[in-house]
Amino acid sequence: MSVFLRKRSIALLVATLALLLSVIAANFFFVGRQEAEQASVQRSLEVQLRLSRVLSLLQAAETGQRGYLLTHRETYLEPYNAALSTIDSQIAALRRIMNENGRETAPLDALEADARAKLRELGETITLARAGQQEAALALVQTDRGKAAMDRILDAVQTINGEEQRTLAEAQVQTLRTENLVRLLALGALGLAILAGVLVLRDARQSLTAAMQANEALQAAHSRLLDEMREKERVEAQLRQSQKLEAIGQLAGGIAHDFNNMLSVVIGNLDLLKRRAKRGDSNFLRLADNARDGAEHAAKLTHRLLAFSRQQPLMPQPVDCNKFVAGMSELLRRTLGDHIRVETVLAGGLWCTFVDPSQLESSILNLAVNSRDAMPDGGELTLETANAYLDAAYASENAGAQEGQYVLVSVTDAGSGMTSEVAAKAFDPFFTTKSGAKGTGLGLSQVFGFVKQSGGHIKIYSELGRGTTVKTYLPRYFGPAAEPAHPGPAAAPIPMGSAATTVLVVEDDARMLMLTVEALRDLGYTVLHADGAAMALNIIAEHPDIALLFTDVIMPDMSGRKLAEEALKQRPNLKIIYTTGFSRNSIIHSGVLDHDVNFLPKPFTVEELARKVGAVLREDKASS
Numbered sequence: 001m002s003v004f005l006r007k008r009s010i011a012l013l014v015a016t017l018a019l020l021l022s023v024i025a026a027n028f029f030f031v032g033r034q035e036a037e038q039a040s041v042q043r044s045l046e047v048q049l050r051l052s053r054v055l056s057l058l059q060a061a062e063t064g065q066r067g068y069l070l071t072h073r074e075t076y077l078e079p080y081n082a083a084l085s086t087i088d089s090q091i092a093a094l095r096r097i098m099n100e101n102g103r104e105t106a107p108l109d110a111l112e113a114d115a116r117a118k119l120r121e122l123g124e125t126i127t128l129a130r131a132g133q134q135e136a137a138l139a140l141v142q143t144d145r146g147k148a149a150m151d152r153i154l155d156a157v158q159t160i161n162g163e164e165q166r167t168l169a170e171a172q173v174q175t176l177r178t179e180n181l182v183r184l185l186a187l188g189a190l191g192l193a194i195l196a197g198v199l200v201l202r203d204a205r206q207s208l209t210a211a212m213q214a215n216e217a218l219q220a221a222h223s224r225l226l227d228e229m230r231e232k233e234r235v236e237a238q239l240r241q242s243q244k245l246e247a248i249g250q251l252a253g254g255i256a257h258d259f260n261n262m263l264s265v266v267i268g269n270l271d272l273l274k275r276r277a278k279r280g281d282s283n284f285l286r287l288a289d290n291a292r293d294g295a296e297h298a299a300k301l302t303h304r305l306l307a308f309s310r311q312q313p314l315m316p317q318p319v320d321c322n323k324f325v326a327g328m329s330e331l332l333r334r335t336l337g338d339h340i341r342v343e344t345v346l347a348g349g350l351w352c353t354f355v356d357p358s359q360l361e362s363s364i365l366n367l368a369v370n371s372r373d374a375m376p377d378g379g380e381l382t383l384e385t386a387n388a389y390l391d392a393a394y395a396s397e398n399a400g401a402q403e404g405q406y407v408l409v410s411v412t413d414a415g416s417g418m419t420s421e422v423a424a425k426a427f428d429p430f431f432t433t434k435s436g437a438k439g440t441g442l443g444l445s446q447v448f449g450f451v452k453q454s455g456g457h458i459k460i461y462s463e464l465g466r467g468t469t470v471k472t473y474l475p476r477y478f479g480p481a482a483e484p485a486h487p488g489p490a491a492a493p494i495p496m497g498s499a500a501t502t503v504l505v506v507e508d509d510a511r512m513l514m515l516t517v518e519a520l521r522d523l524g525y526t527v528l529h530a531d532g533a534a535m536a537l538n539i540i541a542e543h544p545d546i547a548l549l550f551t552d553v554i555m556p557d558m559s560g561r562k563l564a565e566e567a568l569k570q571r572p573n574l575k576i577i578y579t580t581g582f583s584r585n586s587i588i589h590s591g592v593l594d595h596d597v598n599f600l601p602k603p604f605t606v607e608e609l610a611r612k613v614g615a616v617l618r619e620d621k622a623s624s
Helices: 002-071 074-100 106-130 134-142 145-214 216-279 285-308 321-327 329-336 357-373 392-397 420-425 443-453 510-522 533-542 560-570 606-623
Strands: 317-319 340-345 353-355 379-390 404-413 457-463 467-475 502-506 526-530 546-552 575-580 599-601
Touching: 002 074, 002 106, 002 134, 002 145, 074 106, 106 134, 106 145, 145 216, 317 357, 321 329, 321 357, 321 379, 321 404, 329 340, 329 357, 340 357, 353 357, 353 467, 357 379, 357 404, 357 443, 357 467, 420 457, 443 457, 443 467, 502 510, 502 533, 510 526, 510 546, 510 606, 526 533, 533 546, 533 560, 546 560, 546 606, 560 575, 575 606, 599 606
Parallel strands: 340 379, 502 526, 502 546, 546 575, 575 599
Antiparallel strands: 317 353, 379 404, 404 467, 457 467
């Protein structure tokens, strides 16, 4: 039975294929006919256009002759001259097209003879008029010889146009018949194909039913195997979800614990300050300093969380790590204390890397502080630089590592070391083996986030009781070398502003807006403010003396970058400073600040605001 069904299905498929091939061949034939008919139609349309052109030339020539006879101005003869120069080529083109279409050319011969006769008659009158024989010229016109020629020309044009119209109508009818025939053939083929498909599907269903019945035992075994695999995947998914929830819980708990402590410090000191103010006590400075200290710790926590999540704004530049590490020696001695000996081993011919210098300094300092804490009785800390190449084998064995050339900065201590379990969790946020008073567990997380955001790789090598080495691989920089500016030893006095300098502050958060405005006024600037981009643009248009726009980046109606672009259209020399508390926006791409951006991250102190505004305004004066 199944063999018979297969043979019948094959016969049906072969017949359907043959039918489809026949339809395709017929379609090609009819398409060819349609193209020929369309070409004939095109030629007929061209005949009509050229006839219209010939008639227009002759009528214009006659009009020009009349104007000349009345005015004797040569400019009226331009249509006549144009007819003389082009009438032959137009009639020749008409003759070629009509021959291609197989048309009778007798009407065209008559048209050509009458056209020449008309032009001769026009020419004779023009010649007589030029000779001063105006009456003879008018007498020639009054013989109606030219009118008779023009009447014959109109009859010839109508005759040819009538023949072409008839041809067009016949071609359209023929084209419509051809299209209908093609549609009928296609519909017939589709119907037969559907019928054949139905029969084939019926045969296939019968064959499939037989095969399924023969395979029941195999399917049952396969189903049991799939059930076992699904159960295994479900258990593994539950385990992974449990691990994720544990990590999220640890992160959330750490954030809540630290922020609650810091907020308690801020709120408590502000409450005490308020109570003392009500009692008339003027001893506020210690309480204000305590509240500020708590807020600064909260800001540092936020910064470290952004670093761990790789969302901090970076300002990378070419860095010579040999000079950079050597320049940190004094900072490390002050931070680590006299009981820690700092040694540096700097490689010759070290490549440059392209990173944010301040973040690199913070990372080295974090690693050094961790090493100090691992050597409570003192010891030696070694900072080493080297050129390194991570090959494909290393990259395949270390998740996140990419094959390539790197600048290696390693920090080695002779401290207590870590177990493999502790080393595996060292970069987790809020994971720490220290007591709560000695660390938050975010230092190594910040280093990890910075290195990854910079396109690098970091690896811990540790042995319990013998010390730890943290190797930081930063991508090699192939551009021109340039030495970044290193942080100075002492901060300069806070720069003060001038009432002659006007700053426009744009911020959608009312409390942040008022804080920034008051801070800038306290620094001596004249300050205007707006709670959105639309209001800001109106203020810029009304106040040409605005020297600086200080704008939030993320605003509901228009982003700060878009506001700056619109403002610069009005004031091309306007200086811009952007501020935001979140880095994923229009001025930071892939974690890196755009090259033309002046940026002050939130939260900022009055001192940081003063230095940034002063630096940008000084750049403006220097460039001018």
